[in-house]
Amino acid sequence: ASTKTILLVSPEKPDPDSVASILAFREYLRWKASCLGRKFQCRLYAPDSLTENTLYELIKPLGDPAKLIKTNLPRSPVDCCVLFDYGDATRTNTASLAAQGTFFAGFDHHPKTAGFPAHGIEIIDEYAPSTTALLYRFFKHEGFPINADVATCLLTGLAADTGRFTNSLTNAEAFETAGALIRCGARYEDIASAMQPHTTLARFRAQLQALPLIEIDEENGYAFLWFSLKNRQEW
Numbered sequence: 001a002s003t004k005t006i007l008l009v010s011p012e013k014p015d016p017d018s019v020a021s022i023l024a025f026r027e028y029l030r031w032k033a034s035c036l037g038r039k040f041q042c043r044l045y046a047p048d049s050l051t052e053n054t055l056y057e058l059i060k061p062l063g064d065p066a067k068l069i070k071t072n073l074p075r076s077p078v079d080c081c082v083l084f085d086y087g088d089a090t091r092t093n094t095a096s097l098a099a100q101g102t103f104f105a106g107f108d109h110h111p112k113t114a115g116f117p118a119h120g121i122e123i124i125d126e127y128a129p130s131t132t133a134l135l136y137r138f139f140k141h142e143g144f145p146i147n148a149d150v151a152t153c154l155l156t157g158l159a160a161d162t163g164r165f166t167n168s169l170t171n172a173e174a175f176e177t178a179g180a181l182i183r184c185g186a187r188y189e190d191i192a193s194a195m196q197p198h199t200t201l202a203r204f205r206a207q208l209q210a211l212p213l214i215e216i217d218e219e220n221g222y223a224f225l226w227f228s229l230k231n232r233q234e235w
Contacts, residue, residue, distance in 0.1 A: 003039040004079045007102075010046040010069065011083075011091035016055045018046075018085035020157030021107065021131045022069065023062045025082065027153075028144050043078075044069040047093045054194040058156050058187065061149040078102045081120075085131040089115035107131055107138070129174035132157030136177050148185025155186040164195050206235035 008025055010018035022044050033040045046069050050056065056065050073096065080103045083092050087110040095117075098104065104120025106113070109128035116122055128134040132154040139146055146154070158177060162170045165178070182188050209231070216223045227235075 003041050005041045005077065007043050007045055007074065007078045007081045009081060009083045009092045009094055011086040012047040014046045014048065014050055016053060016160035017130045017132055017157035019050065019065050020059055020153045021084035021135055023059050023065060024135055024150050024153045027062060027150050028139060031144055043074055045073060046071060055156050055160055058190055058194060059153050062153055080105065087113060107134055109134055129169045129171055130158045130161035133173060133177045146184045151181040151184035151186035155181040155188060156191055159191050159195065164192065209235050
């Protein structure tokens, strides 16, 4: 059988949940290929470059996201395109692939999705705390053996989307999934440490420059700070 090309896609402004989903699913495909005796050519894509995030260090045992995820669509044909954490599929900039007859699949936990190609299938659960939590369910169903690196990757996305289990996305499934992933070897202490605010010399310098610009409206009870792109580059 010919090698199938599968494109794993994050939407614009990729975040740890979508990035972790891509890297974990890439490992699942490798396992699936070995089970089926098939070959898959797997490519990773996001419309935008990744912003710096200490959480990505925890995913690197599966591959460096900054090096693996490309910002240009492949020119060669794609057999299957899998979208993760997209909400509105047009945010993935993959409409041209749909026009070429590529089969689409999607994993998402947003309550409303739009723009998904007719030629495909979506796996959606708006009650899932993160796309990585939804993937954990899928992996269990598939019998995919989750090792410590994949578990850490999935837990990274889950912890990020739930604000370290403090925001409104945090539900019983979030804790159940976290517990299961920790039992698989996920390094939660490292994730919690990476999510702590880190004070750096650059941050101190930025605060020193920014504080004099704060304006206080005592009558209406609020304060605000504005700064320009030029300020951002300088700070």
